[in-house]
Amino acid sequence: METLNKLLAIDLNYIIIGLIVLFYSLEQLLNTQFQFKKRPQHLFHNILFFGVFYLLNLVWAIVIVFSVEWLNNNQIGLFYLFDLPLWLKLVLGVMLFDFVTYWFHRISHLTPVLWRFHRVHHSDTSMDASTFFRGHPVETFLWFGTSNIIAAGIFGLDLIALGLYFIVSTPFFFLEHSNIKFPVWLDKTFGLIFTTPNIHKVHHEQDQFYTDSNFSDIFILWDRLFGTFKYKPPEQINLGLKEFEEDRKQTFWYLIRSPFISMGRITSGDLKKEKK
Ligand SMILES: [Zn+2]
Ligand SMILES: [Zn+2]
Numbered sequence: 001m002e003t004l005n006k007l008l009a010i011d012l013n014y015i016i017i018g019l020i021v022l023f024y025s026l027e028q029l030l031n032t033q034f035q036f037k038k039r040p041q042h043l044f045h046n047i048l049f050f051g052v053f054y055l056l057n058l059v060w061a062i063v064i065v066f067s068v069e070w071l072n073n074n075q076i077g078l079f080y081l082f083d084l085p086l087w088l089k090l091v092l093g094v095m096l097f098d099f100v101t102y103w104f105h106r107i108s109h110l111t112p113v114l115w116r117f118h119r120v121h122h123s124d125t126s127m128d129a130s131t132f133f134r135g136h137p138v139e140t141f142l143w144f145g146t147s148n149i150i151a152a153g154i155f156g157l158d159l160i161a162l163g164l165y166f167i168v169s170t171p172f173f174f175l176e177h178s179n180i181k182f183p184v185w186l187d188k189t190f191g192l193i194f195t196t197p198n199i200h201k202v203h204h205e206q207d208q209f210y211t212d213s214n215f216s217d218i219f220i221l222w223d224r225l226f227g228t229f230k231y232k233p234p235e236q237i238n239l240g241l242k243e244f245e246e247d248r249k250q251t252f253w254y255l256i257r258s259p260f261i262s263m264g265r266i267t268s269g270d271l272k273k274e275k276k
Pocket of ligand 1 (some may be wrong): 103109118122203
């Protein structure tokens, strides 16, 4: 318990900065999966998203802590009906935060107004670990932040479980977006339960048939259970969204405004017609 408390006391921002430095270095040293046209610019625009995240999180973290503590103090949620050992509560806690996020992510692909914000994350045409930062702040805080509060309310999860969920999920996010070649055998073993980088990159494929799949962040189990798992070999994947391909649409400023810009979604059918 003491080790866990020490772990949870580490500021998440330090973990994030440590991990981006680690993965960015690994991407220089190891075999990369994709070629970059303008890597420094790409990093610069994605880092700006992290800057906004950092600033807004100073406020949002207080909202989350206050809401979850209020729910816990009023003993709201399923876990208050059972007497579970601490370790099981923590394991289930991490799984259930991931489970609720799976549904929030799936809904954001299905609902046009939410997709306008979520497509910012999918807009990256050349991906590396910094793509994890590329998420519209409205979505990151209001939508996915609320998903954590709702999970805590339904299942009776506390701040320790939430802290652990962040510590487990953050390395997954970096790994999943990193521009490193991962072997396919990983997808056939580890990928039966967990989301591997190759499996998450299928979710970043341009073709909507694949974009609307593999929504899970940690446990790919949810996609397998609810029929949204799909696979495509990594070398056949075209990243990004057709409607965001131009260079001017890859800047921080354009992406921040993009939910308020009307643009039709280029679907699988359109892509096939284009190829003919
Ligand atoms: Zn998505
Ligand atoms: Zn992603």
